Amino acid sequence: MSTEEVYNINLCSEAFITFIKGRCESMINLYSEDENAIALKIADYAVSLGFEKCGIISVDAMKGYADKIEERIERFPETEKMLRSFTRFADLRKEFPWAESVVVCSRRVGVYRVPDNLNGVIGKHYLMDARRDRAAEGYHANAALEKYMAKDLQMQVASSHDSGITACRWAAMSAGIGVIRKNNFFYGDHGSYYAITAFLVDRKIEHIYVPTHRPCPDNCNLCIKNCPTGSLAEPYAMRAFTCASFLTNKCQDEAMFENFGSKLGLMLYGCDVCQDVCPFNKGKWLGDRDFPGLDELAANMTPEKIIAMDDEYLRNVISPKFWYIQPDDVWMWKRNAMNAIRNNLSNLKLNKD
Ligand code: SF4
Numbered sequence: 001m002s003t004e005e006v007y008n009i010n011l012c013s014e015a016f017i018t019f020i021k022g023r024c025e026s027m028i029n030l031y032s033e034d035e036n037a038i039a040l041k042i043a044d045y046a047v048s049l050g051f052e053k054c055g056i057i058s059v060d061a062m063k064g065y066a067d068k069i070e071e072r073i074e075r076f077p078e079t080e081k082m083l084r085s086f087t088r089f090a091d092l093r094k095e096f097p098w099a100e101s102v103v104v105c106s107r108r109v110g111v112y113r114v115p116d117n118l119n120g121v122i123g124k125h126y127l128m129d130a131r132r133d134r135a136a137e138g139y140h141a142n143a144a145l146e147k148y149m150a151k152d153l154q155m156q157v158a159s160s161h162d163s164g165i166t167a168c169r170w171a172a173m174s175a176g177i178g179v180i181r182k183n184n185f186f187y188g189d190h191g192s193y194y195a196i197t198a199f200l201v202d203r204k205i206e207h208i209y210v211p212t213h214r215p216c217p218d219n220c221n222l223c224i225k226n227c228p229t230g231s232l233a234e235p236y237a238m239r240a241f242t243c244a245s246f247l248t249n250k251c252q253d254e255a256m257f258e259n260f261g262s263k264l265g266l267m268l269y270g271c272d273v274c275q276d277v278c279p280f281n282k283g284k285w286l287g288d289r290d291f292p293g294l295d296e297l298a299a300n301m302t303p304e305k306i307i308a309m310d311d312e313y314l315r316n317v318i319s320p321k322f323w324y325i326q327p328d329d330v331w332m333w334k335r336n337a338m339n340a341i342r343n344n345l346s347n348l349k350l351n352k353d
């Protein structure tokens with residue numbers, strides 16, 4: 001998941017799928033046998049590491065992302081400053097002049113069991129975040145794929161698993177390993193619960209899948225209708241600063257938080273509503289495996305315990321796991337916890353009345 005995913009900058013259209021299909025058909029003669037063999041080796045190795053799919057596109061394929069950013073700024077001008085910072089993801093050669101291709105891989109996170117007390121309280125993706133977690137399989141898979149490309153295939157490679165080296169969802173959609181739906185999330189073969197990771201490499205290679213995913217039905221608006229803050233204003237368009245994910249893990253404007261506090265229910269960090277209500281996610285969260293260390297952590301993640309937590313524990317244990325709230329900002333956990341308790345009391349009162 002890259003930073004752009006936190007803000008749900010997504011940027012899809014059905015026309016894009018048609019473009020990808022055409023690209024798949026036309027790519028056949030563009031790459032030599034050698035290049036195709038290398039691309040296949042990378043994709044196969046990625047799958048052997050537990051990634052579901054691995055696609056490879058030219059860095060030039062990322063240029064279209066800049067136009068989508070402009071469209072989004074026009075729609076939501078208040079987000080201009082933040083969105084402009086993502087244009088670096090479109091023009092990758094500016095920072096990495098040697099880069100030729102983007103390798104992008106999807107990994108299911110919906111295989112892990114969600115502790116009961118955290119369902120609907122902390123975004124499920126965040127619970128299974130492997131980017132900095134050395135105990136997690138995903139962490140080692142990212143490192144192993146990078147090492148394979150750098151050492152075995154002798155490529156120059158760059159990655160940034162924390163904030164993303166590029167716009168991962170756009171890259172994944174461009175490589176045909178899934179689609180973006182009206183709720184702005186990436187969907188692979190098993191719904192939207194995926195981690196996506198990307199690498200830049202210095203070889204001109206390509207591995208693009210023909211998309212097989214059905215688009216959202218025209219008459220479905222469940223994600224929009226159920227968005228608790230009204231942030232998902234229309235298909236493929238979301239007001240970043242009022243999304244519950246932003247409010248709970250980035251927003252330091254207390255007036256804005258207060259405006260939306262009552263809509264956040266029991267949420268402490270992130271929101272899954274627009275994914276959980278989606279028919280394409282029905283039955284897709286398997287939850288039959290344990291994510292390392294999650295049960296132990298979950299026992300401490302009640303609002304009451306968070307309010308009583310000392311700063312050292314918040315900084316040293318909670319922050320490394322849920323790192324969108326930085327160590328200096330751990331007060332936000334207490335704010336979110338107090339808000340959840342307040343909302344819970346209001347619910348209890350309503351039910352009593
Ligand atoms: S449902 Fe939640 S995650 Fe989705 S846009 Fe609305 S507030 Fe954000």
Ligand code: SF4
Pocket residue numbers: 181182183184216217220221222223224277278279280
């Ligand atoms: S809820 Fe409906 S409109 Fe929203 S992403 Fe899912 S299928 Fe598409």
